[in-house]
Amino acid sequence: MTDTTSPRTPPRRIPWxxxxxxxxxxFAVMFLFLPTLSxxxxxxxxxxxxxxxxxxxxxxxxxxLAAYWISIRISGAxxxxxxxxxxxxxxxxxxxxxxxxxxxxVMTFSGVASNFAGVPLAFxxxxxxxxxxLVTIILRTVFxxxxxxxxxxxxxxxxxxxxxxYFQIPLMMLTIAPAVDGLKKEWNEAAQMLGASQWxxxxxxxxxxxxxxxxxxxxxxxxxxxxxxxxxxxxTGSNLNIVTxxxxxxxRGDALQNPGLGAALALGMIVITSLANxxxxxxxxxxxxxxx
Amino acid sequence: MKTSRLWPWLVxxxxxxxxxxxxxxxxxxxxxxxxxxxxxxxxxxxxxxPRFHASFGYSVAIGLVTIVVGVLVVVxxxxxxxxxxxxxxPFMEFVTLLPLIIPALILVYGYIRLYNxxxxxxxxxxxxxxxxxxxxxYVTLALPYMYRAVDNGMRTIDIGTLTEAAQIMGANQxxxxxxxxxxxxLVAILSGAFLTFAIVIGEFTIASxxxxxxxxxxxVNIGTNRAYEPAALAIISFIITWGAMGMINVxxxxxxxxxxxxx
Amino acid sequence: xxxxxVNDLTKSFGNNTVVKGVSFAFDKGEFISLLGPSGCGKxxxxxxxxxxxxxxxxxxxxxxxxxxxxxxxxxxxxxxFQAYALFPNLNVGENIGFGLKIAGMxxxxxxARIEEMLKLIGLAGYEKRYPYELSxxxxxxxxxxxxxxxxxxxxxxxxxxxxxDAKIRVxxxxxxxxxxxxxxxxxxxxxxxxxxxxxxxxRIVVMxxxxxxxxxxxxxxxxxxxxxxxxxxxxxxxxxxxxxxxAATKTVSIDGxxxxxxxxxxxxxxxxxxxxxxxxxxxxxxxxxGNDITLTGTIADVTFLGSVIRLRVALGQNIVSLDTxxxxxxxxxxxxxxxxxxxxxxxxxxx
Numbered sequence: 001m002t003d004t005t006s007p008r009t010p011p012r013r014i015p016w017x018x019x020x021x022x023x024x025x026x027f028a029v030m031f032l033f034l035p036t037l038s039x040x041x042x043x044x045x046x047x048x049x050x051x052x053x054x055x056x057x058x059x060x061x062x063x064x065l066a067a068y069w070i071s072i073r074i075s076g077a078x079x080x081x082x083x084x085x086x087x088x089x090x091x092x093x094x095x096x097x098x099x100x101x102x103x104x105x106v107m108t109f110s111g112v113a114s115n116f117a118g119v120p121l122a123f124x125x126x127x128x129x130x131x132x133x134l135v136t137i138i139l140r141t142v143f144x145x146x147x148x149x150x151x152x153x154x155x156x157x158x159x160x161x162x163x164x165x166y167f168q169i170p171l172m173m174l175t176i177a178p179a180v181d182g183l184k185k186e187w188n189e190a191a192q193m194l195g196a197s198q199w200x201x202x203x204x205x206x207x208x209x210x211x212x213x214x215x216x217x218x219x220x221x222x223x224x225x226x227x228x229x230x231x232x233x234x235x236t237g238s239n240l241n242i243v244t245x246x247x248x249x250x251x252r253g254d255a256l257q258n259p260g261l262g263a264a265l266a267l268g269m270i271v272i273t274s275l276a277n278x279x280x281x282x283x284x285x286x287x288x289x290x291x292x
Numbered sequence: 293m294k295t296s297r298l299w300p301w302l303v304x305x306x307x308x309x310x311x312x313x314x315x316x317x318x319x320x321x322x323x324x325x326x327x328x329x330x331x332x333x334x335x336x337x338x339x340x341x342p343r344f345h346a347s348f349g350y351s352v353a354i355g356l357v358t359i360v361v362g363v364l365v366v367v368x369x370x371x372x373x374x375x376x377x378x379x380x381x382p383f384m385e386f387v388t389l390l391p392l393i394i395p396a397l398i399l400v401y402g403y404i405r406l407y408n409x410x411x412x413x414x415x416x417x418x419x420x421x422x423x424x425x426x427x428x429x430y431v432t433l434a435l436p437y438m439y440r441a442v443d444n445g446m447r448t449i450d451i452g453t454l455t456e457a458a459q460i461m462g463a464n465q466x467x468x469x470x471x472x473x474x475x476x477x478l479v480a481i482l483s484g485a486f487l488t489f490a491i492v493i494g495e496f497t498i499a500s501x502x503x504x505x506x507x508x509x510x511x512v513n514i515g516t517n518r519a520y521e522p523a524a525l526a527i528i529s530f531i532i533t534w535g536a537m538g539m540i541n542v543x544x545x546x547x548x549x550x551x552x553x554x555x
Numbered sequence: 556x557x558x559x560x561v562n563d564l565t566k567s568f569g570n571n572t573v574v575k576g577v578s579f580a581f582d583k584g585e586f587i588s589l590l591g592p593s594g595c596g597k598x599x600x601x602x603x604x605x606x607x608x609x610x611x612x613x614x615x616x617x618x619x620x621x622x623x624x625x626x627x628x629x630x631x632x633x634x635x636f637q638a639y640a641l642f643p644n645l646n647v648g649e650n651i652g653f654g655l656k657i658a659g660m661x662x663x664x665x666x667a668r669i670e671e672m673l674k675l676i677g678l679a680g681y682e683k684r685y686p687y688e689l690s691x692x693x694x695x696x697x698x699x700x701x702x703x704x705x706x707x708x709x710x711x712x713x714x715x716x717x718x719x720d721a722k723i724r725v726x727x728x729x730x731x732x733x734x735x736x737x738x739x740x741x742x743x744x745x746x747x748x749x750x751x752x753x754x755x756x757x758r759i760v761v762m763x764x765x766x767x768x769x770x771x772x773x774x775x776x777x778x779x780x781x782x783x784x785x786x787x788x789x790x791x792x793x794x795x796x797x798x799x800x801x802a803a804t805k806t807v808s809i810d811g812x813x814x815x816x817x818x819x820x821x822x823x824x825x826x827x828x829x830x831x832x833x834x835x836x837x838x839x840x841x842x843x844x845g846n847d848i849t850l851t852g853t854i855a856d857v858t859f860l861g862s863v864i865r866l867r868v869a870l871g872q873n874i875v876s877l878d879t880x881x882x883x884x885x886x887x888x889x890x891x892x893x894x895x896x897x898x899x900x901x902x903x904x905x906x
Contacts, residue, residue: 192607194705
């Protein structure tokens with residue numbers, strides 16, 4: 001304040017904002033972008049480092065295509081069933097006038113169950129539906145029904161789907177609950193005053209409003225199941241021919257005897273999960289015209 | 293106007309059965325180790341196993357480091373992006389969604405290719421380096437959850453106004469973050485932390501491919517070699533997950549309610 | 556035979572009885588307001604007419620049909636909600652046409668009716684807009700059009716104006732009244748705003764604590780309030796504490812100034828205290844024909860409201876408020892100035 005005439009360069013200010021964001025960006029580059037790009041690059045290079053499409057072509061063998069197809073079916077089935085069942089339970093709890101305390105208990109449990117994935121989940125289902133599982137034994141000894149004789153196998157498409165639902169359903173419930181909460185009571189009342197039945201309300205108003213959130217969660221559930229390996233690995237070891245198990249074996253011991261082919265396998269997985277998201281974005285943008 | 297409550301109850305009951313039966317079955321199975329009677333032998337066997345202690349301790353340590361690093365990476369970034377660089381928000385949203393779309397298996401594959409012992413950053417060249425890589429991978433896995441928790445926390449307290457109020461009263465940047473922002477979003481950070489812990493503690497894919505002696509690979513190892521211990525371990529894991537989620541619930545009661553009421 | 560008839564309607568939630576045996580009957584085409592403070596039971600009555608609440612006892616008859624046990628979607632009534640409640644996923648046209656579609660009206664006719672409704676509410680050309688693209692006032696007009704499009708037997712309005720800005724509130728209520736008169740549709744309007752009820756209604760039901768306090772035309776309610784509650788809830792009221800000087804001659808003393816009043820409560824003995832009540836507008840700061848009581852006091856407070864100046868005048872311990880028109884040629888009175896006010900004794904309310 002005393003001497004304002006002498007020319008002085010202003011003190012250099014520390015660019016806090018850039019310094020603070022830098023670690024985040026470095027992290028994203030090091031642990032998300034570069035690894036992904038390296039795989040994309042690897043998918044298009046041969047052992048000598050030249051550009052090639054052989055790796056992509058190499059995916060089109062019976063074994064690899066079958067692995068993709070089983071993975072897509074399991075992920076699709078567990079996502080669709082998980083989303084539908086999850087929505088039904090969420091509607092029952094939030095809109096079904098069940099006791100108020102039930103809701104917070106169920107939502108807390110969903111938080112636990114949606115994270116109770118991986119190896120322990122496999123153990124739990126072996127103890128339940130495995131050959132010596134409690135349900136299997138009770139069905140056989142009490143009801144005289146042998147699930148395994150009837151064609152059921154935990155290490156199969158339906159077995160794995162049933163297991164995946166244990167984390168898919170709660171994940172759906174947690175993500176869709178805010179949208180269900182957003183359905184105003186007045187919309188239902190307004191529809192009734194205009195002569196609509198409950199079914200007509202859900203057909204024309206309730207479900208269309210939930211539709212974008214439903215689709216978004218569906219694609220999330222699909223990606224969630226598609227990338228899962230721990231549960232499948234702990235259930236079946238390397239027996240089940242799904243794409244994650246195939247890739248896991250490739251990473252461990254170069255099971256495909258071609259690193260480029262492994263990268264192509266990974267690229268294929270990225271393309272499929274991205275595709276699920278792109279489909280969601282396209283459908284949702286049409287369904288969301290009414291949103292802000 | 294009373295419509296029937298039968299349907300909601302039926303849906304709820306079926307759902308509850310699906311979720312509770314496996315827990316009961318697993319618990320029952322875990323008690324079957326001794327022939328002819330129920331016992332906690334399987335649990336005793338697990339707790340007596342030194343590898344259990346080693347792997348569990350290792351995973352807890354990695355989990356704690358992951359939480360610290362995650363907080364240090366996420367909190368300042370969210371704060372400054374909200375405050376000064378809103379144009380970066382879509383980028384952050386995109387980045388934090390990626391770990392939900394790109395499977396962990398693929399990321400770890402990328403790490404192994406990129407950071408092997410002959411690369412510029414040879415993370416996998418040493419045990420310590422691999423631990424660092426594992427921590428980085430876990431921070432990445434936890435990014436969506438940590439980001440969302442912190443971002444929600446900052447939205448509820450309206451950091452813009454709080455920061456301006458603190459500046460008017462003469463606080464500097466460090467004081468603002470340390471004394472105003474952090475205490476107010478502590479609950480949000482801790483929620484993110486417990487969620488991170490629940491995800492990291494039993495993680496299998498990355499730990500096993502990086503060959504680290506973590507809890508997840510130990511579980512699989514036991515699963516292939518023992519009959520009753522896996523069920524006991526599943527129950528223990530469930531209790532740990534429940535504990536972490538329960539903590540988030542308890543913390544939620546202490547969370548600051550939104551100060552800017554619009555109603 | 557009345558068009559809408561409510562007989563001895565009671566509603567209890569557990570031990571809490573919010574509507575206590577209410578009865579009223581109105582003719583076709585009337586605009587009826589249910590007026591009262593929050594919690595007085597007015598909304599519950601409306602929701603029982605709509606069918607969202609089941610009466611604990613009593614009955615509701617519309618156009619000769621007992622609708623007490625009917626489901627809401629079979630009652631053929633229209634309703635407008637406080638928070639608009641437009642379906643966010645449907646555009647304006649689809650919202651208005653919703654009831655018509657449910658009723659199975661062919662698309663051709665439906666389009667014509669939607670067109671007609673949009674014209675009626677002054678939103679022609681807004682058919683393809685979504686609710687989020689409209690202002691609150693526009694949304695509420697669409698909600699009104701949606702409610703009347705299926706030609707309901709009766710229109711129910713649940714505080715439809717309270718979420719809107721003051722200016723739009725006034726213009727929209729005039730619009731609602733105009734449309735109602737135009738269509739001749741019997742309307743039940745729930746509000747806690749006495750000015751709204753007075754300005755728009757044919758008849759008003761003033762409610763308090765689950766009971767009807769008074770039922771009548773707006774001017775009856777205002778000029779001849781039946782109870783102290785009605786007098787104080789509808790319009791502003793001044794209370795003046797006075798002492799009876801001589802009961803036989805009806806002479807009282809107000810802050811030492813003597814006045815004669817037309818009536819006194821029967822139990823008012825000489826020397827006892829009475830409360831005189833009067834509307835602000837019967838007081839004036841200048842002599843008026845028929846003003847037979849003159850009082851002097853000091854100005855306690857002046858609030859400048861534009862065209863009107865609200866004065867608060869201290870008469871000893873009593874403070875009365877009165878409005879005078881703003882006179883642009885003279886300065887408003889100042890605080891502490893002495894003032895003489897006059898009134899006509901017949902305008903005093905004795906409650």
